[in-house]
Amino acid sequence: MTDLHLPIDRAAGRLAAQIAAGFRAAIRSGRLTAGTRLPSSRDLARDMDVSRGVVVTAYEQLIAEGFLLARRGDGTRVAPLARPDAPPPAARQQAWPAEPAAETPPGGPDGAFAYDMWPSQPDLAAFPRERWAAAVRASLRALPNEELGYPDPGGVPALRAELAGYLGRVRAANADPDQIVIMNGVAHGLSAVVRMLVGDGHRELAVEDPTSNRQLPMLDAAGARLARVPVDAEGVDVAALARTEARAILVTPAHQYPTGVVLSPGRRAALIAWARDVDGLIIEDDYDAEFRYDREPVGCLQGIDPDRVVLLGSVSKALAPALRLGWAVAPPKPADRLRTHRAHNDLGAPVLEQHALAAFISTGGYDRHLRTMRRQYRARRDVLVEALAEHVPGVRVHGVSAGIHLYVELPPGTDEAAVVAAAARLGVSVGGAAGMWGPGRDGTAPPALVLGYGRLGESRLAQAAELLGRAIAREARG
Ligand SMILES: Cc1ncc(COP(=O)(O)O)c(C=O)c1O
Missing domain, CATH: 3.90.1150.10 (Aspartate Aminotransferase, domain 1)
Structure with missing residues (x-):
């Protein structure tokens, strides 16, 4: 295997991440097909003139994400689940009727404690006020008058483009700006997606056990009937999931909430196989995935099968929940339905903040x-x-x-x-x-x-x- 053509920029550093990104792109484009055997880490390291440890790290990352499989005696191969991008055939798309919304305010912490360890809040005192204010000022200066009208309900193009790049780079997402819809946080995206599923007749929603109790009222308000699926040291138990009636599941694969375990490579593959089997949908809550301290975070599930996963994320943990800025990365049809949902329910997210976030990402502030x-x-x-x-x-x-x-x-x-x-x-x-x-x-x-x-x-x-x-x-x- 001599023609891998994995371009790396030595001056840019993070060689393992660059090599992993090159493999993902090759797998997604179909240049590397399922079952293809990859060179040994030693051979590839020699070919690319990098240390063997760099290649081992890249391979480990891709194995953890489900792009590669390693078996003793059989080397490292492209996993059967990691299939190339394909244009979305109409036959694969489900009906996604929209539903009217009713918001449920989250229950919250106190504020009056000397030691506030209520979970789910980032360090609000560390909010980069000056740099955010600069991004808002710059955006306001550059914003043409016409953009002060009603926006694209799916989000301003500048932010969707920045997010596509950011999520591809940092979360190994397979994100096209047209498939990103700006939402008011993960909670908003979740409510909207579940309402659509329920409207489509899929009331049964599998959730992890345990799960975030803050989301329970939202799921209830959306009309979902919950099937609890146990979580163990490898994450959600997919065999138990398969015994439920559900065809949709809400999961936190990168860092299970609340137990903090990571979905294992075997379970990632099994979960995607389940979704394909039942013609179902995985709702991936990526709530704090930017924060992994012992290694690179595992890439999102959406990057493995963008047709079966809706990726939900937000700036709530990275910057502040008060911004209420988040995104859904969805297959084309559901993405359209989400955009329509916004058009029918609230006419979209605040424009200035969207531009400020786009500027904050593009200038490296994020x-x-x-x-x-x-x-x-x-x-x-x-x-x-x-x-x-x-x-x-x-x-x-x-x-x-x-x-x-x-x-x-x-x-x-x-x-x-x-x-x-x-x-x-x-x-x-x-x-x-x-x-x-x-x-x-x-x-x-x-x-x-x-x-x-x-x-x-x-x-x-x-x-x-x-x-x-x-x-x-x-x-x-x-
Ligand atoms: C696991 C989990 N997912 C999602 C959310 C909601 O996040 P957002 O602010 O993006 O709506 C929370 C909030 O506490 C959470 O704990």
Whole structure:
């Protein structure tokens, strides 16, 4: 295999990421077909004049994402699921009737605690106010008067183009600007997609067990009937999914919420095979995927099968939830239906903010902010994990080094609600996991806390862990 033609720019650095991107493009374009055997890491490293470790890293990334398969004795091959792009034949598209909307406000944290570890909030104090203001000013200066009218309900072209590039580069998404619809966050995208599915007669929606309880009222309001599917150390159990009636599932493959596990390569392949089998749809909630600390984040599932996946993302964890800016990357027909949904329900997202985000991405401000926050969150996570080990004996931290929350299993028999209340009395706001489990597990799941560490500095996190230790010890004494 001598003609791979993987162009790399040595001056740009991140050679493994460049090589991985070259392989993805080759697989998607059909230049590399399923089953094709790839050169050994040693041979490819020699051909490309890079270190073997660089190729090994690229191969590992692509195996984790499901593009490649490695078997002992059989080398590394292009996975059968990773098929090339194809024009969307009409026969493959489902009907997607739109539904009128009714918004449900999310339940929220308190604000009045000395140590606010309520999950799901980024560090709001780190919002890049000056650089965002500069992006808004620049956009306003450049914006022609005509653009102050009603926008394209699917989003302004400049932002969709920037996002297509960004999501391809950072999330290995297969994103065409025409298939991106700007939404007011993941929540909005989720509500809209589920309403369409329900309108289409698909009320049964599979969700992970446990799952984000913030989304439950939205799914309920959209008319979905939930089928809970257990999550284990490899992510959602696809065999259990196949036993449900559902033909659509909401998943968090890059970093399961709340347990923090990553969907394994085998399960990724099985999930996509399931979707193809039942002619179904995967709704991929990519809520905090930019934040992986021990390695490159696994690329999104949408990049493997853009015909079967709607990718939902937003700037809520990367910048601030208050912006209410997000996106859906969908197959062509559902993307059209989402655009129509916006046209029929709210006439689109605020234009100035969309342009500001486009400018923020194109000038490198978004990447720079993410790099800074990755360093900070990683340090905060490490401190919290260490302090919990010191102050809270018997707890078990789940999940990979990623995101802005920890899922912490308490010693068996601990009264989770009593610990949450005792922590609150000591000034520490934490989430309990009980409400995130489905009816079958809510009394029997191991007691656990969900700790947001995004908003506290390192020393305050260490203090909070000590207070949590006290709360748990008090509860254990009764
Ligand atoms: C797992 C998960 N997905 C999605 C959301 C909603 O995000 P957005 O602000 O993009 O609507 C949240 C919010 O807390 C979340 O925890």
